[in-house]
Amino acid sequence: MDWNNPFIHSLLVIVAITIAFLTIMLLVAATVLAERRVLALIQGRLGPNRVGYGGVLQPFADFIKTMMKEDLVPDQSTRFVFLLAPMIAVVTAIMAIIVYPFGPTITIPFLNWTFPLVIARFDVALLYVLGVTSVGVYGIALAGWSSNNKYSLMGGLRSSAQMISYELALGLSLIGVILICGTLDIYNIVEQQSGWYGMQWNIIYQPLGFILYLIAAIAETNRVPFDLPEAETELVAGFHTEYSSIKFLLFFNAEYINMITVSMLATTLFWGGWNVPFAESLFGRGTFLFALISVLGFFVKILAFLFLYIWLRGTLPRFRFDQLMDFGWKFLMPAAILNIILTATFVFFTTP
């Protein structure tokens, strides 16, 4: 299999994208159901458990119900932007998954073909993720404006202001990881965390960076405790008030896919990605079992982060908007800069 032939390469990339897309969609459906069940159990009740065994088919039932709803478009001249906004939101959300390595390099013996389990591997992968997150702000700002509704506009602008403020803290908290690993390529960052029998994760070197990244990421995805712009008691439903049926589903999906991509980034940068402790010494490097255990380990870590998201939603009250902006600019950004200074000092004195 000639990997360098552009047509074969493109075909294989399209197959890989399809597999990853289907996986992420299933994971989104599972997250929707898990959120409702886990929130219910935190609140002392059972969640939806009637549809299918234990409620497993509930997200699909929700999908069918929402598809049947009436599709409203406000009667203004901004129809194009109204239709464009959820598309931008969901496309930028799902564009970010192509740089995350799902597993190590595997070799298929009878085809004699070696390839890394990542869709696209290039050397500015981390900046690509930040760029895609920056463009995702447009989906929300344009949605709020094109609904022709003062409350949606306020919700959209507040949400955009929150997102661009916390993007700064997000980017700065990732610089610590870049300083330690010396590369922007996410595949190399995960490869470098495979020392000490697969336990040399970056969380050991960057605990403060991880906490800052997690807080900034929760604010980026507009989740509780940072979800004032879309809280139901505040601005009706924020920027997606006027959206119904499929367009609302696109926003909903975009939020959950954002959660998943943020969890993937936290896992790959701080918690070792696909590195499972002692997997290499038990199974050997190039075998199929090692790759399987690594991919399963990756998904277990993502599920742990998603559980953390849902847990926070069930436990914490939400910030007021001025508290939110104060926290982002006056605490997170200086703390991230402090993290950079400490990490730079550490790297300077320990490299020969």
Add this chain to the structure above:
Amino acid sequence: MTTILFIIFAGLAIGCAIAMVSQSNPLYSAISLIGVFIALASLYVTLAAPFIAAVQVIVYAGAIMVLVIFVIMLLNVEHSEPRRKRLKFLVPLAIGMAAILIAETAFILYSVQTSENRLPGNISDVGLTHSIGEGLFTGYLLPFEVTSVLLLMAIVGAMSLARRTTQLSATARVVPGAQVLAMDIVNPRAVGDLTAVETETTDEAAHLLGVDFQSDRDQEE
């Protein structure tokens, strides 16, 4: 392959640029400009400068244009008015100057292609992150630091221009009777100071607040 990619992305950039200039709704112009930036970033990738492409998207399309869109949305800028009569001479003038520009560009391209000097065909690593970082922090350190001071000046200038210069807004209503004001209303620099400032009449309170009460009373009579 590179030619096909160049045609696609350059065509996208030119199409979005024409859309930006010819749209009447300013928000559509801003969205077209974002399309131009993303097309330019793709062109940078084909020129082996991935760092510049990513930074173009993050900074230009992701931060600067967000602020431009905020301004358009908050100011509720409407469609631009049709061109006035006395400026109609600009259209043939623009076409003439565009023709001159195209002629000059064609001449430059022709003379470059027929010259004997050949550019080295190898891919250098000038555009990689490593090289840019090295150059930025060793050879170009002074422009780097001076640019950050320049941005700081811009921020401070914008903040000082947009600051409220009066102590209180002129539409504050003062209720008749003895007024008890907190110190941080009278003097906004004493933030959080809640000691009471007592005034006997509304005139005195209005004077302390800096509100012009006389014109209201004249209107009532």
